[in-house]
Structures are given as C-alpha cells and as structure tokens.
Amino acid sequence: QQSGYLSILVDNGPQSIATMEAWAEAYKAMNPDVTIDIEVRPGGGEGDNIVKTRLATGAMADVFSYNSGSLFQAINPTQNLLPLTDEAFQDGVQDSFKSVVSAGGEVYGAPFAPAMGGGIFYNKPIYEELGLEIPTTWDEFMANNEAIKEAGKVAVIQTYADTWTSQLFVLSDFYNVLAEEPDFAEKFTANEAKFATTPAALRGFEKLQEVAEAGYFNADFGAATYADGVRMIAMGEGAHYPMLTFAVGAIAETAPDYLDDVGFFAQPGDSAENNGLTTWMPDSVYVAANTASPDLAKDFVAFIASPEGCDVRNEAVGATGPYMVAGCELPADVPPSVSDMLPYFQEGGQNAPALEFLSPVKGPALEQILVEVGTGSRDAASAAALYDEDVRKQAQQLGLEGW
C-alpha cells in the first residue's frame, strides 16, 4: 500500500495518454491513498525540448515517458534520472531493452510499450485479389508493385504532408545494411563509414528513388497525411505502406472494421535467405532524479513493467507488438499485422535494432531530404551525400570524437 502524490508527464500520442490513464486508474484502485496527476506534452522535437528544458531546470514531473536509445543518452541520465538498476522488476525486463536505457553502468528505464518493427504494411484483399505472394526480396517487391500498378491500383502509399513518414524506406532498411556491413554502426559513429560511400547503406535511398521513379505512389502523396496513409492501407486504397508497427493502434482507432485486412512484412533486402526485420525498442518510463517521492515513483514504474501492467495496456489500447517484460502475454486475437510481426521476434526469427539504437548519430534533416528524393527533385546519391553533411553537423554538436 502506497500513499502520496505522483506527477506524470506523458507525450500526447493517444495511446500514450490512454495507456497512462489506464495504468493510473488501475494503480489508484490498488492504492487508494495515491493521487496521480497526468500532464501531457507534445511529441516530436518540441517534446524533446520540453523534456530537456524541464530536466535542465529541475522542473520535471516525478515520472515521465521518453524515448530510449540515443535520445535517452542526450538527456544526461546519470545526472537527471534516478537509477532503477536494482529494482526487482528489472529481472523480468529483456536485456536488449535494458541496454538502450542504460548509461554509466546503471539502468534508468522500464518499457512503456511493446517493441515495434519498421517495415511494410500491405493490404490483404488486394494481395488476394491479384494473387500476390509476400515478397522476400526487393525485386519481388517491385514486381508486386508493378502488378498492382497494372491493376490500376496504388502500389505504394506515401504521405509527405507528415514529413517524418518519408524516412521509413531508409530506416527500415537497416537490417539489410547490417546484414552486409555488420560493423556499419560503429564505423558510422566513428565517422569512418558514410551513407553515400557505403553501397549497402545507400540502398535505402536508392530503393525510395526506384519506387518513386516507377510512379507507384498515390497521386496526392505530397499532400497526404499519416492519417490518410493509415486509412488508405486499411481500406485498400493502396497496397503498401511503409510504416512502424505502432500504426496498428491508429488503424484500430480510425478503421477498426478493417483491422483484419492489413498485414505486415519486413522491408525486403536483396537476398531471400537473409530476410529480417528492423526493430525499434519501445519508449521508456523514467523517474526524475529530484522527485519528491522516489519510492512511490519506483513502485508505480514497477507496476507498469509487470504482467498486470501489460494486461492493463492490452485492455486499454490493444496489443501492438511483443512485450519486453517476461510474463506479458499477447491476447490470442491479435490483429494480423501484429501476428505477422511476431515470427521475426521469435526463436529463429531474424531482427536487428534500428540504427538509432546503435549509434547516437542521426541527422535531423533526413525526412526533408527523403521528401526531396520521393518527389523526384533529388537523386539518391546526392541525397545520401547531403544527409552525410547533415549527420556531420549533428555529430559535431554532440561533440563526438573524430568529427
């Protein structure tokens, strides 16, 4: 039985708010003397700034959600966060997750959501109608696209009104990069490998260019939004939508009746044998170093990272992917897009973390550069070169060695 007051800062993704509210309710039901106050912040870069500003000025809420991986490193965890290494619940958390929320030998976070994959959503009815197979190589994928286009349908959905969606072809290709250049991430961090000069890395840019040049996009790809993309893939207005698997939640929300029409596969590489998924570690919850009630905060975080927490989440927003906590089960009736993803995570499946979990280096302008590639105003090679420039600036700002 805990008592006291807890403030929480959560980003404004509807699933985030809903999940956190559900957790808070459940937790308060167990501990009636606890008051919980949930505050919402924007996501994206603005959200990063809020979090950093509030941490830097000592005005952070007791518990907050934030990215893991390189963005986590940028908030100075050793100074600003309360270590959770020795908490009991960490025993159940997967090591792969712990590694992306650790700094200076301490673990600071607990998973906020299931893991995600970056790949390609596809519309099952279209595949059935045209008798298509799930592609395992890029060439098969392009052949499928051609067939779809021939059938007078939109092969690939792009939604550049929300520029961040343009990055998927490149980011989800990272499994394939690692397959060819296993040490790309280290070299990249050390300024020894470049996108422009590493053929495997350049492929992601080229793939986007190929798709664009083949004219597979929806007509209004420049003006469509992420919400449009979600709707289109669900309702069969387009056959493929490269996206992160959290989009399942959005589909469930805006087009629940079509949830079963959407499937998912990893972005294919050039060889069929080595077909694997680029994965994203979920966001994490952290406890601020200067919290007034550390014990309560830790207890609440432990609750989140418990099987009960997972159940509450399943109840509130449904399942969107495999959990990072031992004992958490997915319900039996997960939508196909989720079940399609699970094999990549299971024994014998192939997956690799996205670049941002292996390297702190990520240029901020990637999305704009890729929009240029997608709209045909820049070719892959120069885009990759421009991105390398952008990366250099970021690395310098981080003060990394060797830049």
Add this chain to the structure above:
Amino acid sequence: MKKRTSILGGAAAIAATFVVFVIPFIFIILMAFKDRQQSALRDFSLPTGFHFWENVVEVVKTRNWMMITAFINSSIITVVSVTLLVIFAAMVGYVLARRKTRWNGLIEFLVLAGLMVPPAVVPTIWLLQGLQLFGTLHGMILIEVAYNLPFSIILYRAFVATIPRDLDEAAIIDGARPLDVFFRIVLPLLWPVTVTNIVVQSVGIFNDFTNPLYYLPGNANATVQLTLYNFQSQFSTAYNLLFTNILLITIPPLLVFMFFNRQIVAGMTAGAVKG
C-alpha cells in the same frame, strides 16, 4: 443615392468576404460536427450525422475537465496581463512620443529588439525559479507582459501623435500632474488604440501556446491552447475533437472582439482645437 452605393458595396463586400473568410470557417464548423472516422478524411463534406454535441461533451470532459481549468487559467492570465500591458505600454509610448531625448533611439531599438529576438527560454526559467515565480500564474502573467510590451508600445507610440499636444498643455495649465494628464486626457482619447491593443493582445495571450508550455508546467496550470494537445499528436489526430476544441476556445476571444469592436468610434478628438 449615397445609400444605394453603400448597399451595393456592402453586398459585394459581404459576398467577397463570404468566399474568402467564411468558407474556411465553415470547414472548421463542419469538422466539429463529424465523427472521428469521417473527420479523418478531412474533406469539405456535410457531416453524416449530428455529432457536435457529443464532440463538445467529450472535449470538455477529456482529461478530467481539463478544458474548464484551462479556461479559468487562460482568462486570468489574459485579463491581468492585458490590463498591465495596456497601462504600462501606453505610459511608455506616451512619453516616448512626446519627449524627445537622445535616449529615444536606444529605447526604441530595445523595444524593437523585443519583436526581433525570440525569448531565451532556459535562462528565463532559471531566472523565474530564482524569483520563485516559475510555474505560477503570476510568473506567467509577467512573462506575457514582458513579451508583448514591444507590440503595444509601438502601437501607442505611433498613435500618441494623433492627440493634439495642445490638450496636454491645457491640462497642465489646469494644474494636472503628469499622471492626471495621462490618465484623464491622453489615455481616454487613445481609446480606439487601447481597444485595438486589448483585442489583439487578449487574443494573442489567450491563444498563447509555447510560453505556457515552458513556463507554466503542471496540470492544474493548463491553458486553453494546451488542450489541443489532447487531440492532436504527431502520430494520430482526432480531427473532429480537435476542431471542436478549436471552435470552443475561439468563442471567448470572439466575444471579446465583438464587444470591443463596437467601441471603436470615430471622432474622439473632434472639436478639441482650432487650426
């Protein structure tokens, strides 16, 4: 004859403004009447069902009636800071326009700088914390005053010239102290400018977004624009609720505008001086 042209002109103007200004507005209203699925299409279509009331209820109830708190907070911040702004800015604008000294150039530059330089957030928070004002409505009010002073000063400064200096002189001869001249003669005659200031600043402050986000953390301190975050995020947006919310938070400033708009009347200085 005059009448006819004014009616014709009025009709033409009404038609033109309808196209340019009202149609986008209708879009906003229509969105507020739709359900989530339809609103996600974001098209210019009639709502398939009447969901306005549901939307309103949901918007208002979301996150523990956050909207209500937000309205109260925003209103307090707006009323107090606009009052301070008007008085302080008018005082500065008045003296700046009336008294020519060699400092004027510098002062005007500093004022302009307030418009040209974006505020430095983190040092300001440190400062507010030092002053024990961080995260309080008082602090927020002072921040709004500081950030919006330049705009009001520039407006007043330019308009003080329209009040004949003879009136200051007459009041001075009548035994008025500087504060009397200012509050009894100049400020009343600047009423149209004050109205403009009130309208513009209250809209700006009521709708302020970034500043409360940084300087006024805490759920109890929510302001109206922050309520938009409840329905809009990078990854998913409930457009019907977002637009209902936009519509709801637009109403108070609109009422303020309609009330004050009527107060802008011509001929404030008529009959004052000869020549």
Add this chain to the structure above:
Amino acid sequence: MSASTMAGSPNRAETRAIKRSPYPGWFFTPAAIIYSVLFLVPTFASLYFSLTRWTLFDSEFIGLENFAQFLREPFLIKGLINTVIYAAVTSGLKVVVGLLLAVMLTSQIVGRGYLRSVIFFPVLVSTVGVGITFTVLMHPTQGMINETLALFGIAGPGWLTDPNLALYSVALVDVWKGVGLATVIYIAGLVAIPQDYYEAARIDGATPWQNFWYVTLPLCRPATSTVITLSFIGGLRTFDLIWAMTKGGPGFASDTIASVIYKQYQAGFYGLSTAGNVVLFILIALLVVPLTMFLNRKQGHE
C-alpha cells in the same frame, strides 16, 4: 535670489536641469523593470550560449564555431531569399489589403459589424487549425480550391506540394490569418483622423480616390508605420504557420531562416540555434532599423 543675479550659460543649464518635464521618465519604470528582468537579461545571458556547444545540461565553449557552422547551412541562402520574400509579400499585402478593408469598414457600409467580425475571425483561430484547414482546402486533388478551379476547366496547381509555389501559398494563408490584425490597427488609425480634413478636401474638390490618396493615406501614417513594422518583423521571424503547413517543405522549398533555426532547436542544437538567432537578429535589425527610421522621419508633422 542668487539665481536671478547670476547670468550666463552655466546657470541656464542648471535651471533647465531642474525643470521637470511634463512627460516624466519614470513612466518608463514599470515597463522597463518587467521587460529588462524577464526579457533583456535572459536574452543577453543566452548570448553566451551562442558561443558554446550546449545541451541544456552543460555547455562547452567553442568560440565562433556555431556561427561558422550556421553560415555553412546548406539551405541558408535559399532560406534567406525565402525569408525576405515571405516578409515582403506578407507585410506588403497586409498593408494594402488591411488598409482597404479598414477604409471599407469605417465607411457607412451595410453589415459593418458582420464584416468586421468575419475579417477578424481568422486572427482568433489557432495556427494549428488554420494550417489544417488550408492544407485541406489547398489539397492538390480533393482540395476545394482546385475543385472549384476544375469547374472552370483550370487544372489547379499543387499549392503546397509544388516547390515553386509552396512558400507563396503559405504567405497567402498568413495574410488571410493576419490581415484582420492589420485591419483593426488601421481602423484605429482611420478613426483618429479628424473629419475636418476630409471636409476640407471635399470642398477642395477631391474625388473619393484623391481623398484616400492625399488625406487618408498620409494621415493614417501612424497606423501604416505600425502595421509595416509589426508585420515585416513578424514576417521575417515567423515559422509557426510554415511549420504547421509545410514544415519548410516540400523538401527545403519553403524554409526560411526562422524555420531553419527552429529545426536546429528541435534537433537539440541549442548553441547552434542561439547563434542562428543572433544572425537572424542582426539581419532583421539591418532591414528594420533603417525602415523604422524612415517611417518615423516622415512623421515630421505635429
């Protein structure tokens, strides 16, 4: 008594110093305190950070490197040109349209209250709402604008997706949103013009147009200078609408200096973006200070 027997300039200077102006300096005090403490001091403090690599948590002094870096930004020149175009287009249109609307709205026109409210309404709507509304209306295929054009057989352009057009489209929306503000300022300016001058001009034989050109325009100079100053600086600095509508895109086509800086800030390059702000400030000052001096100089009468 001694003062009156002593003649000469030192004495005069002294008496002049004693005489208090009817426009006392202490009128500045309340504003000056709030403004300096909460704005000027933090701003000057932040100047230091433009010379550092700054993560908000700690900073490392790196001299002028940030400035060098900022000036190497690949799209700086493009952004600079865009910034000036954007500011000039928006402030120019706001002045012209705002003035014309204000003239119309101060005349005895029917439906005046309605018109005033309608024109001011966009000012009230949050930028987010405006951004969404117009991205919808300007949608290249389903947008109402292009659908209407299609009725006349015109294939409408991709307002926001055509790189050559996006900036201007946003500028137009900015004018749509901001012209109400310019209009209220102009209305205040117009009602301050004594009716006498119009009467004199009518007697002198002025047509309505001449009336406008020779009387209204010069006499609402306070309003004009305010609107120009405010909207020009605003235009040089804004990014919120650009952000809401195009995020500087497609690609980098509608990036302005302010949006470039904002992106750096979003990316967490705090020192760099502070340096960018210093550069932007200098740029704005170079354009605006001569402009305001010009506007104020011409205010010679009265």
Add this chain to the structure above:
Amino acid sequence: MAGLELRQLRKSYGKVEVIKGVDLTIEHGEFVVFVGPSGCGKSTLLRMIAGLEDITGGELVIGDKVVNAVEPRDRGIAMVFQSYALYPHMTVYDNVGFGLKLARTPKEVRDQKIREAARILQMEHLLDRKPSQLSGGQRQRVAIGRAIVRQPEVFLFDEPLSNLDAALRVDMRMEISKLHSELDATMIYVTHDQVEAMTLADKIVVLDGGVVQQVGSPIELYKHPANLFVAGFIGSPKMNFVEVNADKIVGETVHVSGPDVVGVPVALPAGKVHPGDKLTLGVRPHDLVVAPSGAIVGRVGLVERLGNETIVNLELPSGASWLAVLDGDQALKRGESLALDVDPAKALLFDANGLAVAAG
C-alpha cells in the same frame, strides 16, 4: 450662373433643431453677409450650402439645379472653415495649392497662383512651413489662401478675418472686395465684425435662433431694423432701449414717456400708434448728443475714452443703463449728472411684439 436659392431649409441634430426653415435668394455675383449671435446657425447654414451637412428638410438650389444630393466637389464652391482645417502634413504651399493640384492645374500656373495668393495674404515667407509652425493669424490666412486660389463660382467664408490684426484685416477686406469684383463670384461671408459686414455686404442676412430675422442692405438694416433683435444686433455699441408709452401725437411726431424718459419726440407717420400704446423706444448711442435741456437725464457711470470719441455709461433713474458715444475726447467725471437729447428722426419705436413701427 451661380445664384443660390434656399427654400425652407432645415437642419436638426437629433432632436435639436438648429436651422428652422430658412428662405433666401442670393443673386449671382452678390456679396451676402450672414450675421447673428454666437450659435445661431451661421456656420451650419454655410456648411449646408457647401454640402458638408445633410439637409434635414427643404431645398437648396445653386444655379438652377437642386443640389441637396450633389457632392461638394460638384457644387463649384470654395470655403474658409471657421476652424481652418489645414492639412497638417502639407506645407503652406501645398495646402494652398491642393485644390489646384486636384483639378490638375499645370504646375507653372499653380505655382504662380499660389505665389500670388501668398503675396496678397502677406505670407510669402511662410510657404515652406507646416501649419503647426504658424501663429493663429497665419493659419487663418493660409485657410483664406486655400479658398481664393481656386476661383470657384461661390465663395463661403466663415469668419475668415477673426484672428487678424486690424491693419491686416483692413487689407484683407480690401482684397476680398477686389476679388469679388474681379471674379464676379458669389460670396457668402460670416462675420461678427460690424464694420466688415457693413463695408463688404451687398446684402446682410441677420439670423437668430436658426431663423432669418431680416435681409437687406447694410444701411437699411441700420436705419430701419425690422425688429428689436435686429435693432439691438446691428450697430455697435448696441442700441439703447427703454419701455415707454405713447403720450400724445402731434402731426407726424409721437411723444413717448416712460420711467426714465419724459416726452421724447419721435418722427412717425400718423396712424401707426395710438396714445397709451405700450412701446419700446430705441436710440443708438451714437445718436445721443449732450444737451443740457435733453429729455434723457442720468448719472455718469463708466467712461471709456477712445481718443476720437468717448463712451459714457449713463445710469438712468430706474437703474437701467444706457450707452452714449460722444464725439471727441470728453473728460466726464463719474457720478456727475448728464442730460442727453436725440434727433426725433433717428429715434425708433417698436410695438409690443418687438416689431418696428415702420417709419416709411
């Protein structure tokens, strides 16, 4: 041709009726002066003629067109405003030349006309100043300049010389008079200066309370005022009045008496009054002469010595006080008794309604 006709012209501000039905005909080329007490409606009438005030009722004809709904610029008028209304953002030069500029007069012609006007108005050295840098009288002259350069068909002057010194005023009066005869324009002129009214006018219109009291040539109004108001208003100092009764009538002379006067003879055609009638006797201060045997006797009050004449305030027995303007510089002592007499032909009588008992 630019004659004017006012037909039952009326003007109200809300409930206040300011002009209450004015009928007036002004011939082309006539010089008409409006006089009347402060606030009687002179400026309002002028502004209605100019087209600056809406006409509440009646018709205004200029030339032979009803112009009620015609714009000021199409009425062919120029006006000097009582409040000047100089354009504050223009120099004197531009203020004066503005009307010409609007009429697209060529630059040289304009320049020449402006300089000519400036010469007439003795303000050549002020042409580059802004109105705010001028003295009151200088502003007024700019206002006149603005009107006279335009040479319209009708001039409207609203107290154009009120802030000028005597010498300048005489000069300006002459110039306006010259302008009038040169241009053959119709002029309507408001003034409070009796001398101006008398010397300039072909016709004087006396207004009071928004009603025309009398219209006529200056000398007619002076000699034969239609009523008490006109009698009192025209002539300075004011005519002296006293209530009297008709005593007896001897041929064409009526003898009247009252509390302050005894048996003053007044020339009057027979049959106009009857003995016992209640009347008012009016005598102009200038028409009183010192006469030891005079019918009017009083005590000397305030004495004003102007040099060429002396103004005496005479306290009459009833407590009323009369003014007398005596020729030359007379050293009268306060309190001494003084007897005055009046020429019967110059004394006037008014009936109980205030209307003149006509001598004609």
Add this chain to the structure above:
Amino acid sequence: MAGLELRQLRKSYGKVEVIKGVDLTIEHGEFVVFVGPSGCGKSTLLRMIAGLEDITGGELVIGDKVVNAVEPRDRGIAMVFQSYALYPHMTVYDNVGFGLKLARTPKEVRDQKIREAARILQMEHLLDRKPSQLSGGQRQRVAIGRAIVRQPEVFLFDEPLSNLDAALRVDMRMEISKLHSELDATMIYVTHDQVEAMTLADKIVVLDGGVVQQVGSPIELYKHPANLFVAGFIGSPKMNFVEVNADKIVGETVHVSGPDVVGVPVALPAGKVHPGDKLTLGVRPHDLVVAPSGAIVGRVGLVERLGNETIVNLELPSGASWLAVLDGDQALKRGESLALDVDPAKALLFDANGLAVAAG
C-alpha cells in the same frame, strides 16, 4: 503677490528667432494687453509666461521668484488658448470643472462655480454637450470658462473673444473687467480688437517682430505713439502718413509741405526740427474735418457710409490715398473734389528713423 518681470526674454525655434529680447514689468493686479501684427510673437510670449515653451534666453520672474524652471502648474496661472484646446471627451461641464477637480475642490463648490461661470458666459444650456457639438463661439466661451473658474493669480488670455458676436463681446469684456477688479488678479490679454485693447488695458504693450515697440496707457499710445509703427498700428482706421519737409517754424508751430499737402501747421516745441528736415506727417482719419479752405485736397474715392459716420477714401494728387472719417452720414459723390483740414495739435511728425518728434 503676482507681479511679473520679463528680463531680456528670448525664444528661438531652431534658427528662427521669434522673441528677440523682451523687457517688461507688470505690476500685481495690472491689466496688460499685448497687441501687434499677426505672427509678431504674442502667443509665444504668453506661452513662455505660462511655462509651455522653454525659454531660450533671459529670465522670467513671477512674484519674486525666477520661474524659468518652474512647472506651469506651480506658477499660479490660468490661460485661454488661442486654439481653445478643449478636452474633446468631456462635456462642457467637465471641461470647465477639470481644473477644480484636479485641485480637489469639493463637489458642491465646484458645481456652483461651474454654473456661475456658465451663467456669466451665457452657456448654461450647453453644459451637457461635448465640444464637437458646439459652434465656434460657444467653444471659445468654454475655453474662457475653464480659465475663469480657477481664480488664479495671473490670467493669460489669447484672443479670447475673437469668435464672439459684438453684443456678446461687449458683455464678456465687461465680465472680464469685473473679474479683474473683483479678483485683484494680474491679467495679460492678447487681442486684435482695438476697442478691447483700449477699454480693458491699464497698459498696452505693442509688439512687432518679437520686439517691444512701446509700452503705455491706451490714451498715451493713441496720442503719443513712439514711432511710426505704433502710430500706424494703434487707432482704426489707420493713421494717414505722408512724407514732408519742414518749411518754416513759427513759434511752437512747424509748417510742413510735401507733394500732397501744402503748409500744414503742426504744434511742436521749438528746437525739435529744423527747416528742410525730412519728416513724415501723420494724421488720424478721425482728426480730419471738411474745410473748404483745408490744406489737404483730393478726389473722393470709395465712400463707406456706416450710419453714424462716413469713411472717405481720398485720392491725393501724388496718387497716395488717405482715409478720412467724417461725422454723420454724408452723401459724397465719387470723383468730386474734397478739401480737409487738421487741428495742428493733433497732427504728428516723425523723423527719418521713424521715431516720433516728441510734442512733450
């Protein structure tokens, strides 16, 4: 006590010097009138005394304090502005009462004073109006009202009656005169009206071009002007001038002749002029009388018949023109020849520098 002393007071606007060193002493309780041509600096001087203009040079003493650096509200003055400067957003009532309100006069006292002033100024019915709803003369009266309710030690009036009709002006003149004697206040008064100046002033100050030309009592200035400027300025119509040479001197009489006059005798103490001296002869129009044998002969030009007197424009042989004001209504025909004479004691002579050849 509120006497004033001006010591070498100077004022420049940029390079334009407007007041060029004025020395003047005004006793407590005195009524001083400033006269001078338009633009000569009267208003400026008044505004300097009020403290509204910075003093460029010299000293201003009120009571016995140098007040150059004293604020207007501490100088104990009230002022009527030439431009009225009414508070446009206040009613007449509030305009008049504003000064009292600032001085925290109790409400009843204030009310009573305002109503008293309104009564004096005949504007009781206007108290609820805003200035924009008033006629020119009504506004001017409000401006006066605002000054007189305050009863300060020094009153400054800048052409306070210029827009009032004659009758009202006479009344107001009386009221101001009464106020002066009741309050025992010092009054400084600017006017262009000669009658006002003459009747109100204890002392007249004649200004020209920012320089004091003469200071003296009205009658002194009229009879003994210090120079040609004052002689020409004081008295209406203007004094006639002609250039002459001294012919011969007989006792205390000088005979002067010129192109237009022959042998006009002028009374003058011996020794002041010598035969052959170049002089200017000045004769007031009022001092000319019709005399068939008169020394001044000309042709009748314009004739203005005012009723009580007749103004004749006489064309002299050289082409110069003189004015004569003749008593009564005289029917003179244009073009006929007229001979006039002048009393030797009333003719004046001025030397080559324009200074009067003093008769004293």
